[in-house]
Amino acid sequence: MTPRDTTLFCLVLCLGQKIEAQEGNLSTPTISATPGSVIPWNESVKILCGGAPESYLYQLEILGNSTYTVVEKKWGFQKTAEFVIKHMDTNTAGRYQCRYRKQYSWSVHSDALELVVTGLYDKPSLSTNGYLVVMPGVNVSLRCSSAHISFNRFSLSKERRAVLSQHQNGGRWGDFILGPVNLSFSGIYTCYSWYSSSPYVWSAPSDALQLVVTGKCTPAHTYVLFLRALADCSGPWQQAGIQ
Numbered sequence: 581m582t583p584r585d586t587t588l589f590c591l592v593l594c595l596g597q598k599i600e601a602q603e604g605n606l607s608t609p610t611i612s613a614t615p616g617s618v619i620p621w622n623e624s625v626k627i628l629c630g631g632a633p634e635s636y637l638y639q640l641e642i643l644g645n646s647t648y649t650v651v652e653k654k655w656g657f658q659k660t661a662e663f664v665i666k667h668m669d670t671n672t673a674g675r676y677q678c679r680y681r682k683q684y685s686w687s688v689h690s691d692a693l694e695l696v697v698t699g700l701y702d703k704p705s706l707s708t709n710g711y712l713v714v715m716p717g718v719n720v721s722l723r724c725s726s727a728h729i730s731f732n733r734f735s736l737s738k739e740r741r742a743v744l745s746q747h748q749n750g751g752r753w754g755d756f757i758l759g760p761v762n763l764s765f766s767g768i769y770t771c772y773s774w775y776s777s778s779p780y781v782w783s784a785p786s787d788a789l790q791l792v793v794t795g796k797c798t799p800a801h802t803y804v805l806f807l808r809a810l811a812d813c814s815g816p817w818q819q820a821g822i823q
């Protein structure tokens with residue numbers, strides 16, 4: 581190749597690379613919170629932003645009404661960046677998103693992660709008028725109620741993740757129907773009350789209820805059967821955390 585050819589070759593090649601980079605074909609980042617997205621006031625939470633190999637900058641953003649604010653940037657080559665909120669409060673609760681930078685482009689934004697702070701109002705109570713040890717296929721109804729104050733929203737949570745929200749206008753309770761249930765519905769449930777005007781600020785958690793969905797054992801329709809089921813089947817019970 582003559583020098584002129586080389587120059588031309590490079591021009592085409594470099595330009596091509598630049599255009600490719602600017603168009604940006606980067607995977608959508610993932611965002612998650614650990615230990616979960618429902619966090620007691622003053623406790624810490626980690627936000628993980630998953631990008632791509634060779635990304636060198638990650639940016640965490642909190643969403644306002646129509647725009648976002650940059651919360652923190654993390655430099656350094658890494659596939660996942662970890663952001664820590666040391667003390668959850670009403671200012672750090674909200675909707676977060678992240679994105680990363682690789683070569684000349686920003687990735688698109690991740691989905692929004694909703695971080696909730698809890699413990700700002702007294703706890704509601706969680707109850708059921710049915711059974712907490714059930715066969716798969718059954719619907720389980722739970723009621724979250726507040727003794728004194730009227731809230732307009734109630735949420736059901738399983739192991740620090742919000743699973744269902746219930747709208748109530750000026751009520752003292754919200755009803756939840758779980759189901760038809762399968763084995764993966766087994767677990768510890770709590771509920772929270774809140775106001776629609778502050779969607780990320782919730783009450784303290786209710787006392788916990790444990791739901792056990794068991795495929796192997798006799799349906800436990802009475803307390804006696806409940807005890808028999810306890811004696812009969814060790815597997816699912818242990819999985820559900822009953823000692």
Ligand SMILES: *[C@@H]1O[C@H](CO)[C@@H](O)[C@H](O)[C@H]1NC(C)=O
Nearest residue numbers: 599600601603604605606607
């Ligand atoms: C992005 O890259 C993948 C594989 O690397 C390709 O299949 C896809 O068509 C590309 N998308 C765009 C918009 O260029």
Ligand SMILES: *[C@@H]1O[C@H](CO)[C@@H](O)[C@H](O)[C@H]1NC(C)=O
Nearest residue numbers: 621622623624665666667668
């Ligand atoms: C908040 O948590 C920190 C520990 O992370 C503790 O030292 C501090 O006393 C707590 N603040 C309140 C008001 O409870």
Ligand SMILES: *[C@@H]1O[C@H](CO)[C@@H](O)[C@H](O)[C@H]1NC(C)=O
Nearest residue numbers: 643644645646647649777778
């Ligand atoms: C967001 O919008 C609501 C009403 O749509 C308004 O009351 C609130 O002040 C706005 N918040 C900010 C931070 O702009």
Ligand SMILES: *[C@@H]1O[C@H](CO)[C@@H](O)[C@H](O)[C@H]1NC(C)=O
Nearest residue numbers: 717718719720757758759760
């Ligand atoms: C459970 O609820 C669903 C609707 O969500 C209903 O179609 C179904 O019949 C119910 N099953 C039982 C056993 O009540």
Ligand SMILES: *[C@@H]1O[C@H](CO)[C@@H](O)[C@H](O)[C@H]1NC(C)=O
Nearest residue numbers: 716759760761762763764765
């Ligand atoms: C249980 O039900 C949920 C929601 O209906 C479903 O997403 C999940 O795959 C089911 N799990 C099993 C083990 O069947």
